[in-house]
Amino acid sequence: MLKPETINQQSKLAQYSRTGEKQDLILSNPQHVFQYRRLVFYVVLGIMQQAFPIAQKAIGIESFKALVNEFFNSHNCKTPQVWKLPLEFCNWFKTSNQVDLNPSYLSELLYFEWLEIEVHTQKDTSTEGLMPFQGNAISSLRLNPYLKSINLNYPYHKFLPEEWLSQKAEYPMVIYRGVSDFKVHFMAVSKFGLGVIQFLLQTENLTLGEFLEILTQQNNEAQSENLQKQVLTFFNQLSHKGILFEASK
Amino acid sequence: MTFLFMVKGVGIGFRRDIADEIIGMVNPSPNFIELAPENWIDMGGYWRAKLDEAAEKYPISLHGLSLSIGSPDELDFDFLKKIKAFIKQYDIKIYSEHLSYSKCDNAHLYDLLPIPFTQDAVIHIAERIKVVQDYLEMPLAIENVSYYTAVAAEMKEHEFISEIVNKSNCNLLLDVNNIYVNAFNHGYNTKDFINNLPLEKVSYIHMAGHEKVADDLIIDTHGEAIIDPVYELLKWVYPKLNNSPVLLERDFNFPEINELKRELTQLHKITNQEEVDA
Incomplete structure (x- = not known):
């Protein structure tokens, strides 16, 4: 069984990586811990930029980046398969207070862009007999x-x-x-x-x-x-x- | 569909950016391909067809990203069920994962965080590996990961890895580049480190490139060519191992396919104990 101190340190590193907010961590190289925040965030940002190119262009790169940051900070990402994360982003956006802060089309546009991914990656089914x-x-x-x-x-x-x-x-x-x-x-x-x-x-x-x-x-x-x-x-x-x-x- | 399941020799990571090039690769062609199951499970259409095309040509090994074996969170059996089905579907004989965690507080992070090198973590992880191995009915190989700072460490990294491997009776994926990266970042000797690992448990090897981003820091990017000291390290350690398969990892910043072929050739020479070109 993990000791509470071990869980605490793991949780704090995860929290730091998600939010970039400084945590009380016991580190051998504290000057390098920011690499985890950078690496983790850019994986998620990269996936979202790939999934929502039209939305990103429409609201601008910085606004889009801020939105992804807010998503990653406040939402517990559920899927172990990162390529499915854009759907979580769509659903999060629809129910978050970000809806009021962004253009009224954005929720629909995100979903529209997701539909392209969904159809493209949809599991194969038999078309025998068609x-x-x-x-x-x-x-x-x-x-x-x-x-x-x-x-x-x-x-x-x-x-x-x-x-x-x-x-x-x-x-x-x-x-x-x-x-x-x-x-x-x-x-x-x-x-x-x-x-x-x-x-x-x-x-x-x-x-x-x-x-x-x-x-x-x-x-x-x-x-x-x-x-x-x-x-x-x-x-x-x-x-x-x-x-x-x-x-x- | 028939699959060629023997994973041996020198393989290459199957990435979408170079999928067609890998499928058509000759002189040399890889002996096998490796892929992350997370990127392919539940996927249909164009990419599933590409995967099936590759699976007709090459044996496949799996290298997972999201099992999060070092996490304080519970194991995700829904996910493991999908992994097991995928393993069965493609007749896969090697499944490896990272000795790290990528999920915590019920949230996935999609990258590899360093586990505190502690005795309680050893016991926790060894138990989880046993559970996974029992569930999948096959051995798991765990990879020594690169890390940029140790967190709350109470023991040495090689002790941490060795104890987990020995207690869980899992296999070891020896990532030679990660050892080079960690030795540089944390100031230890690569050969001493390797000599302290349970080399008899090594079943698989990773080779990759990295990027030096500061005077005191190398990042394990998989986005550059393998450097000579990493080849040298493989050449030194390979005779101590049991002809384990070697995998060339390249995840982005893809060069011309001839560059990757050159790296495969170098790796073939090392595994065949031939002289390596400078």
Whole structure:
């Protein structure tokens, strides 16, 4: 069992490395202890800079560095896998008082940048049985398994940072990974398209026929016909992009 | 997928920046690759495909970063479970970790902090190593780490390492560069230090470069070429060891691949007891 003095010294060195605040440590080379603060902080900063290049550019390097410092000081990093730490950063930011001190887009932007990492690194799942979408009424509709959808409030992909706040609106977006090329792609979609994708994400093994039937039930005849055309056009677009597939039911 | 599990000879750290170069390396090609499981567990997509491509070509050894064997915190069995599954998936025969701590007060720090060289820490760590070895059903090799200041030390570093290795019956990863770095930083003799270690327990060797940042301080960066005195130290100690595999660590500031090949060649010559080029 560790003695309290040993635990105390370990805890103090860890605390110093996290915060840079001087601690009462028994050291053989006290002039070199700052190396631990430097090394530890720059590992975390490096990971965050790699994960959030747009956010860092938008708020400036010094502000970003200060934010990471605050995160590392106040948050107990849970994951043993440092590449997953950006998600903890996103979640910390959302619930911290830093939200009020930073531009209103920042929380969403951090999450948006994280989604790219999440999709890029998402664990592989079997895509056996997936075939190109051909409009077969009795085949199941299957979305690309490496896909996230988000309804952005700011146009990070369309405007410069100084214009984001004035262009606040709805910008539905799909982020997905190519099933065979592993590349991450972004696709702006309509609000209707986002609704369709989110509906498909919540349903399993729905056939095209069943999907169109649901559409018909929820709308009058004239609307349904028009919507069905829209949906089929949209599905063909999704298929072309490698987002929609079909599989035998 | 089939794996070639014998880790022997001279290997190189598998890093993303040079993944393609390592996979395509010839004359010489490494005999094995080493990777940090933390950087690959749960990862799919492009990088998992690259790892699988490398695993088809080379045996793999694991060198962990986050086990935090010297921590006052409890061992993380959820994490160990993932390590065990990864070991099984890639048929891995060597798993090493650092004799340091990287988690404290329930917070990960993502770097290696020096453990106080104390008798209670020896007992604490030896017990934890035994638990890990039992859980993973394989030996753990622990690495002598570089450090820039000792913390609350009550015993000598070589005594600390030796007692832990002997009490836990684990293997020793002899990091030759770390010995050079520590000898410089803390003023001891490298050969005396090595002679005081349980060399019969050395199962694996690390070689790397470092950076002298002040008149009295070298930092173990893994970002430079190995220097001649470190090669000389390996040449001196290698005959005392059991043909342990040697790993070239290079984590950033990557040179042209021919430079890494030159280092691999030097290491091959030493392990084969040939003359080393100046």
